[in-house]
Amino acid sequence: MSEEPSMDIDYVSNLARIELTQEEKDKFQGQLGDVLKYFEKLQDLDVEGVEPTAHAFPRFNVWDEDVSKEGFSSEKALKNAPKSRNEQIVVPKVVE
Amino acid sequence: MDSNSLISKTATELSGELEAGNCKAVEIAQAYLEQIDRVDGKVHAFLHRDDDDFLAQAKDSDERREKGETLGPLDGIPVCLKDVISVEGQPLTAASKILQDYVSPYDATVTRKLKAAGAVIGGRLNLDEFAMGSSTENSAYGPTRNPWDLERVPGGSSGGSSAAVAAREAPLTLGSDTGGSIRQPASLCGVVGMKPTYGMVSRYGLAAFASSLDQIGPFSQTVEDTALLLETISGHDPLDSTSYPTEVPSYSEVLKQKHEPCTLGLPKEFFGEGMDDEVRTAVEKAIEFYKGKGYEIVDLSLPTTDLSIPVYYVIATAEASSNLARYDGIRYTSRSERAENAVDVYAKSRGEGFGEEVKRRCILGAYGLSSGYYDAYYLRAQKTRTLIRQDFERAFEKVDAILTPTSPTPAFKFGAKSEDPISMYLSDVYTISTNLAGLPGLSVPCGFTQSGLPIGLQLIGKAFNETTLLSIAHDFDRELQFGRQAPNLED
Numbered sequence A: 001m002s003e004e005p006s007m008d009i010d011y012v013s014n015l016a017r018i019e020l021t022q023e024e025k026d027k028f029q030g031q032l033g034d035v036l037k038y039f040e041k042l043q044d045l046d047v048e049g050v051e052p053t054a055h056a057f058p059r060f061n062v063w064d065e066d067v068s069k070e071g072f073s074s075e076k077a078l079k080n081a082p083k084s085r086n087e088q089i090v091v092p093k094v095v096e
Numbered sequence B: 001m002d003s004n005s006l007i008s009k010t011a012t013e014l015s016g017e018l019e020a021g022n023c024k025a026v027e028i029a030q031a032y033l034e035q036i037d038r039v040d041g042k043v044h045a046f047l048h049r050d051d052d053d054f055l056a057q058a059k060d061s062d063e064r065r066e067k068g069e070t071l072g073p074l075d076g077i078p079v080c081l082k083d084v085i086s087v088e089g090q091p092l093t094a095a096s097k098i099l100q101d102y103v104s105p106y107d108a109t110v111t112r113k114l115k116a117a118g119a120v121i122g123g124r125l126n127l128d129e130f131a132m133g134s135s136t137e138n139s140a141y142g143p144t145r146n147p148w149d150l151e152r153v154p155g156g157s158s159g160g161s162s163a164a165v166a167a168r169e170a171p172l173t174l175g176s177d178t179g180g181s182i183r184q185p186a187s188l189c190g191v192v193g194m195k196p197t198y199g200m201v202s203r204y205g206l207a208a209f210a211s212s213l214d215q216i217g218p219f220s221q222t223v224e225d226t227a228l229l230l231e232t233i234s235g236h237d238p239l240d241s242t243s244y245p246t247e248v249p250s251y252s253e254v255l256k257q258k259h260e261p262c263t264l265g266l267p268k269e270f271f272g273e274g275m276d277d278e279v280r281t282a283v284e285k286a287i288e289f290y291k292g293k294g295y296e297i298v299d300l301s302l303p304t305t306d307l308s309i310p311v312y313y314v315i316a317t318a319e320a321s322s323n324l325a326r327y328d329g330i331r332y333t334s335r336s337e338r339a340e341n342a343v344d345v346y347a348k349s350r351g352e353g354f355g356e357e358v359k360r361r362c363i364l365g366a367y368g369l370s371s372g373y374y375d376a377y378y379l380r381a382q383k384t385r386t387l388i389r390q391d392f393e394r395a396f397e398k399v400d401a402i403l404t405p406t407s408p409t410p411a412f413k414f415g416a417k418s419e420d421p422i423s424m425y426l427s428d429v430y431t432i433s434t435n436l437a438g439l440p441g442l443s444v445p446c447g448f449t450q451s452g453l454p455i456g457l458q459l460i461g462k463a464f465n466e467t468t469l470l471s472i473a474h475d476f477d478r479e480l481q482f483g484r485q486a487p488n489l490e491d
Helices: A009-015 A022-044 A073-080 B003-007 B010-022 B025-044 B051-066 B109-116 B159-166 B183-189 B223-233 B277-292 B305-326 B342-355 B356-369 B375-395 B421-426 B430-439 B466-480
Strands: B047-049 B076-080 B118-126 B172-177 B192-195 B213-220 B263-267 B296-300 B399-404 B441-448 B454-461
Touching: A009 A022, A009 B356, A022 B305, A022 B356, A022 B375, A022 B421, A073 B076, B003 B025, B003 B441, B010 B025, B010 B223, B025 B051, B025 B076, B025 B118, B051 B118, B076 B109, B076 B159, B076 B213, B076 B421, B109 B223, B109 B399, B159 B172, B159 B183, B159 B213, B172 B192, B183 B192, B183 B399, B183 B454, B192 B223, B213 B223, B213 B356, B223 B466, B263 B277, B263 B430, B277 B296, B277 B399, B277 B441, B305 B356, B305 B375, B305 B421, B305 B430, B342 B356, B356 B375, B375 B430, B399 B466, B421 B441, B441 B466, B454 B466
Parallel strands: B076 B118, B076 B172, B263 B296, B263 B399
Antiparallel strands: B047 B118, B172 B213, B192 B213, B192 B441, B399 B454, B441 B454
């Protein structure tokens, strides 16, 4: 990572599934470039052999009793959906 | 009792008044509603109110008390929540347009516990969209203003929660802290704010930002009140698999006992350049106070401090880009009218629904996790996080708590940092490493600048030892009580 860090904003905004206006792309390109340059600090430190931390106090194999519990009614679960019909969420056609 | 006198009281005092029969929960609720009417046009701490529901809960509390069925010290006491904590049947916008019509179908665990304690749950408090920011300027519904100076930010992201307590619009509020989002606004608004140890308070029902860092915590005028609220919301919860099975002592009882002076550490990296002179003076006075009480003060070093901001922003944005994938325009968020196919629904709904900072962070997070960059950014940040954690472990072999300023500066003016993400990120320089290490931290007011802006002192404690941390903070707060001073919001 010796060259100046930069980001292909079209590629990454597509990965993040966020549509940006041209104005936002231009603005973010500069701002995120600066942030990446700031992140370069991380490359200076030797982390060879150090275990990564995902959680400060990790807990493993947290099990729950295998019993059925009452969940939401479909009416309740669908209440916030932008479009629903027949107890299902309506979306644009996905398969041709 | 007149309403001005009610709203100036702490939650502990109000609880005593209720118990003594000097006032009713409905009178308390009405006094706060009047205060909100009076000042929230200026402060804008609230995004939503449901006064009928608020008064109905207070009436229920009074009825319980008449029958001798009071549920505990918080019964009848108002508590308002940051608009990322679910209350069944109430809106939750996370200060985002994408959730403008969302209504929570269930209670967060903290909400359930508050209801079980008889607390009167009030309106929804403003924040930086999805808790991303340090000034509350990133709210899609307009910023909250600092009650001590309306030209300045209240801090963030829990700026509504800190401003509401400072403006005496609520005696107690809850916020969430991912990198300082409780402590920094508490400092800038002159109130007490605490982030518990990671795992002490259930995150079930909290709109997630960065799941390995987020914790819910209290705001209040005093450390005593923070102890009372914290013991109510803490404890293991099977609905949050990261919640930690550990005992929750009665913190408010612990504070009544005598506390022996112990050892406080001053990390030299936190006292270097970039700190405002008046902040430095106020914190030095606090150090002198502790010395006078018989505390031992020692110097120490946390060498990885300057890496905590890049580590945090790599990890937090990565987790955010994954967490916020759920806001997809399909199940429970607003959907773009322009969407014609499935990918369109995602990209256009998110493009229209998210504000600038949220977009920036999701994109940054996706970049750090993307093929070819994962090792250099995300994995490296996680490894450095281990070194940050170990720095604290070594420090806590020698000291009982670490003392620092909460924020390098008092409240700054609107717009001062909003176009420069890095300078905004640097305002969390003293709070961020606590989250990375999972430790408890609190901010207690320790003075004012010449121009009357509050200054906060941060104390960082050992993991799962809230008791010692609160006792140390209470030693200072019990005598000096800077959080009991209220701003003048009259015209």
